[in-house]
Amino acid sequence: MGEAATWRVAVRTLCDFTAREGDLDHRFTPAPSAREGIDGHALVAGRRGDGYEAEIPLSGTFEGLTVSGRADGYDPLANRLEEVKTHRGRLDRMADNQRALHWAQVSVYGALLCAERGLASVTLALVYLDIATGRETVLTREASAAELAAFFETQCRRYLAWAAQEAEHRARRDAALVGLAFPHPDFRPGQRDLAESAYKAASTGRCLLAQAPTGIGKTLGTLYPLLMAMPRRGLDRIAFLTMKTPGRRLALDALSALGADVPAADATDTERRPLRVLELTARDKACEYPGRACHGEACPLAAGFYDRLPAARQAAVTRGWLDRASLREVAGEHGVCPYYLGQELARWCDVVVGDVNHWFDANALLHGLARANGWRTGLLVDEAHNLVERARAMYSAELDQRRLARLRRAMPMPLKRPLGRLARQWQALVKEAGLDEAGQPGAPAYRVLEGLPAGMVAALQGVASAITEYLGEHPEEASLELQELLFEALAFTRLAERFGDHSLCDLARHGRGRAVLGLRNLVPADFLAPRFEAAHAAVLFSATLSPAHFHRDLLGLPEATVWREVASPFAAEQLELRIRADISTRLRDREASLEPIVSELAGQFRRRPGHYLAFFSSFAYLDAALACFCEAHPDIPVRTQTRGMREEAREDFLAGFAPGGESIGFAVLGGxxxxxxxxxxxxxxxAFIATLGLPPADPFNEALKARLAARFGRGDDYAYHIPGLIKVVQAAGRVIRGPGDEGTVVLMDDRFARREVRARLPAWWGPPVTTRGGAAPPARW
Structure with missing residues (x-):
């Protein structure tokens, strides 16, 4: 254990890679929090004698691999090395692969300790501390230094083979990317500017906000320069993050165009792209056995998962191209779960394509791996104008009074008391807020609370603790509903611990006996800023990222963030832009607006037959306009978006827009x-747009406006105007998609004719043709 180090690895990482065995087991087991784990370790150390050594740094080297870590404790008098693990409830519920991992960790620490201190043998101890009772369960075994050294060397050899392969892959990858060629004869207009800006961001380790028009190839224009930057700037990983499934497909298509999907087994040396690409898919979409629990007794793909994982992992990285279908194929060949194989491969792939939650959510996989491994990560965030709302949802939570009451009736006796206290807090909260629980006419239905209801939060913490303790002792009672209740309670209380002016707490009544308590994030910047700091560089791109200060403020982007607007390759002559200034789509004017809207739709269709989309502010408005249109013009083919539309139905809707056809599709703005x-x-x-896209001026949005005004001085703009016009420009952007396209956009509302509104529309649209009818409505938003 004395050679010069070529590779370094932590004890936990080494054992996690080499020593797990047996079944995948994700049955629910109540786990201590990080704080409880730290306190538990301190408790155990405090119980030991004066000579007890806690948190001992240990390291050793074998054939160029340095292994290091901190052993939890060592008693020199007893010659006992301890690995402390905190838990809740029954130990017999612990998965076998976890126990194997724990023994491997203490054995590696034992080898390092014996080598460092010249010990002939040592007693290895696994100390399991029940944090609820403070009771210790200790498992021990005697081990000689020679036995431990042999074990250590075996684990190191297993890891070294992989580490050497990974080093070779990295060298080949970087060499190939140095000479990476753009896959087309030339860049599209504007695409080169975007690519150069993205490369500069990666080179300088900065964040870039890039507003670039639809149709210039933003996906390829950002992936290509970051791949070029990988070898030159030492990037370990690229994460391409999307808001919706179609964005993942576009990223994979771009990577395919760059040659990343050439199968290694079939490619020549000149064709081969030694680049590993992984598509991360949601668990419910990747699961091969829906409805079955994730453990070996219920699912055949969980049984023996860790025994088959090494071969599956090797086959996957050899293949390199791991979109959803390829990953499923590899998993099927090796009889392992495709979802959890994907989670494992996120550690070993160069480009990961997945949803934004994989980096920005509170428990994000990629962010956690990057922090744990010290990766230099390049982030690409597609359709970044949606990140504000997506992040708000990530850091919000709510509780439903009626659901809790229903669950309370079915709960076992030990849980009825804490749930009863919670029910009484509900009643007191509703009464105090002035929301009449009986649903009397005139009682307010919504109230923003002054702060967190302390009694309610305390009662909820009590419920979470009670459920956790109960399930620890009665794991067979871990029903789906009970687990969901626990997760909701934990999510709410954890957000409550971080409550500040970035969020608000509200209460809404939805009928008799049903109130909903919400903890709603308003300014995601406070949560997202550390995520951007953890990335080496980030490129956020969209056709609608203006104004820059809106996204800088609400997303918590670094001070040095660069704003770049890429000039549009399209000309005003391609787009006929009209404003119907005689129409008001305000709520009070909706009924009167239907006839002129229908007339405009039909008139434009008859002047130039073809496919159109008409956007409305809500399904109610859409339904009213559709009924009126069908009655007046039954000969014009229509199709419509519906509430809760499934993916297959959405695909059918889009398939109806076939080349050479004619129709008007009715849809909701922002949908x-x-x-x-x-x-x-x-x-x-x-496209026809019969709305400014403004959120309703309801109590919540008014509270949001007040909070944003207090923090940024821009209440109306940040709460209403900017989000609304982003939706309008996005919808209108469906029309001109390429240099040869020509089309029409009709903006139907008198407010579009205002100077301040027109100033926020894309400059390349050119001046609109404005038509007016009768007297204009009052000049207000």
Missing amino acids: AFAEGIDLPGDRLIG
């Missing part, structure tokens, strides 16, 4: 068809 879809050429020749 599935208002952004992220591509209908080039004559698949879509026009």
Whole structure:
């Protein structure tokens, strides 16, 4: 254990890679929090004698691999080395692969300790501390220094073979990327500017906000320069993060164009791209046995998972291209779960394509791996204008009074008392807030609370603790509903611990006996800022990232963030832009607006037949307009978006926009068809937008406005105007998708004619043709 180090690895990482065995087991087991774990370790150390050594740094080297870590404790008098693990409830519920991992860890520490101190043998002890009772369960075994050294060397050899392979892969990858060629004869107009800006961001380790028009190839224009930067700037990983599934497909298509999907087994040396690409898919979509629990007794792909994982992992990294279908194929060949194989491969792939939650969520996989391994990560965030709302949802939580009451009736006796205390807190909170629980006419239905209801939060913490203790002792009672209740309680209380002016607490009544308590994030910047700091560089791109200060403020972007607006390759002559200034789509004017809207739709269709999309502010408005249109013009083909539309139905809706056809599609602004879809050429020749996209001026949005005004001095803009116009521009952007496209956009509301509104529309649209009818409505938003 004295050679010069070529590779370094932590004890936990080494054992996690080499020593797990047996089944995958994700049955629910109540786990201590990080704070409870730290306190538990301190408790054990405090119980030992004066000579007890805690947190001992140990390291050793074998054939160029340095292994290091901190052993929990050593008693020199007893010659006993301890590995302390905190737990809740029954130890017999601990998965076998966890126990194997624990023994491996203490054995490696034992080898390092014996080598460092010249010990002939040592007693190894696993100390399991029940944090609820403070009781210790100690498992021990005697081990000689020679036995431990042999074990250590075996683990090191297993890891070294992989480490050497990874080093070779990294060298080959970087060599190939140095000479990476752009996959087309030339860049599209504007694409080169975007690529150069993205490369500079990666080179300088900065954050870039890039507003670039639809149709210039933003996905390829950002992936290519970051791949070029990987060898030159020492990037370990690229994470391409998307808001929706279609964005993942675009990223994979771009990587395919760059040659990343050439199978290693079939490629020649000149064709081969030694680049590992992984698509991360949601668990419910990747699961091969829906409805079955994730453990060996219930799922055949969980049985023996860790025994088959090494071969599956090797096959996967050899293949390199691991989109959803390829990953499923590898998993099937080796009889392992594709979802958890993907989670493992996130550690070993160069480019990971997945949802934004994999980096920005509170428990994000990629962010956690990057922090644990010290990766230099390049982030690419597609359709970044959506990140504000997505992040707000990540850091919000709510509780439903009626659901809790229903669960209370079915709960075992030990849980009825804490749930009863919670029910009484509900009643007191509703009464105090002035929301009449009986639903009397005139009682307010919504109230923003002054702060966190302390009694309610305390009662909820009591419920979480009671459920945790109960499930620790009665794991067979871990029903799905009980687990969901626990997770909801924990999510709410953990957010409550971080409550500040970035969030608000509100209470809404939804009928008799049903109130919903919400803890809602308003300014995600406070949560996201550390995530951006953890990345080496980040490129956020979209067609609608203006104004820059809106996204800088609400996302918590670094001070040195660069703003870049890429000039549009499109000309005003491609787009006929009209404003119907005689129409008001305000709520009070909706009924009167239907006839002129229908007339405009039909008139434009008859002047230039083809495919159109008409966007409305809500399904109620859409339904009213559709009924009126069908009655007045039954000969014009229509299709419509519906509430809760499934993926297959959405695909059918889009398939109806076939080349050479004619129809008007009715859709909701901000919905599935208002952004992220591509209908080039004559698949879509026009859009009608019958709304400014403004959120309703309800108590919540007014509270949001007040909070944003207090923090940034821009209440109306940040709460209403900017989010609304982003939706409008996104929807209108469906029309012109390429240099040969021509189309029409009709903005139907008098407020679009205002100077301050027109100033926020894309400059390349050119001046609109404005038509007016009768007297204009009052000049207000």
